[in-house]
Amino acid sequence: MTAQTTREPTIVDSLPKAELHLHLEGSIRPETAIELAARYGVNLKREEVVARYNYSDFLGFLEAFKWVTSYLREPDDYALITRRLAEELLRQNAAYAEVTISAGAMLRRTQNVEANLIAINETAKSVPFARLRMAWILDATRQFGPDAAVEVARCASQLQRLGVVAFGMGGDELAGPTVNFRPAFDLARNEGLHLVCHAGEVGGPESVRESIATSNLCTGALAKQTGKSDAALKDHPLAQFIKQGLTITLSTDDPAMFHTDLLTEYSVAASLGLSSQQLVQLAEQSLSSSFLPPEDKRHMLDEFRAAAKSLLL
């Protein structure tokens, strides 16, 4: 939802939760961006990365995203950022993550998506990360058009053996209605993939109606959704949504670029007045709303509930 420099711990900190909306490329912290650039002979200063990540609107954010991903050139670059992300997730006691990967950007740069994904998947499955399970959502970029999206859907379908569970679409929401991308979504669905779609970041409620909700403060999404140009954290409808019984999950989206992490998001939710029970409910929903196979989901939920029970007693 927003950035906090210091945060209050919450009951959820130690629970084995999931993160479902998280971009691999948006998790590149300044230190890692510097490391990546150095691989290509570019001497980046920390201040420059911080300045790049300090955009003022959604298009500025997309520019920053494009800039940092320009240093992702080889499978080993993807391995590095996967390792850093997995370390971060483990530190926050995440047991499972569905990570979005911009295959649209890889294809645009004529990279080998399969080679990149092999590097990503091998890293995620390596010994230090045994307590964490990661699955992949291959994302098309809306402004690259419907044909490019079909290519991403095809890649996603062919790479399910490497842990791809869904096809998604991100990018500039105003670059054409979702209906134009139907062939890509149909292809992915017919191949057994789940489907996700970014909406409500720059479009208003009508855009959400045609897909799904988000409420990011950093991209101005909340201002759009509430119709209040100065919308702040206090205007966030989270508590109201919960009261209405909606299924909600908390995620960081692009944690490095939004200056947040998963534990911070739960702290922010607590600052909106949510009780410990409600925080636990949100964390439980992160697992129950996942694309995990039913048996694995049941197993993870059992572990979660046992851990939560001991904390809530």
Ligand SMILES: [Zn+2]
């Ligand atoms: Zn996103």
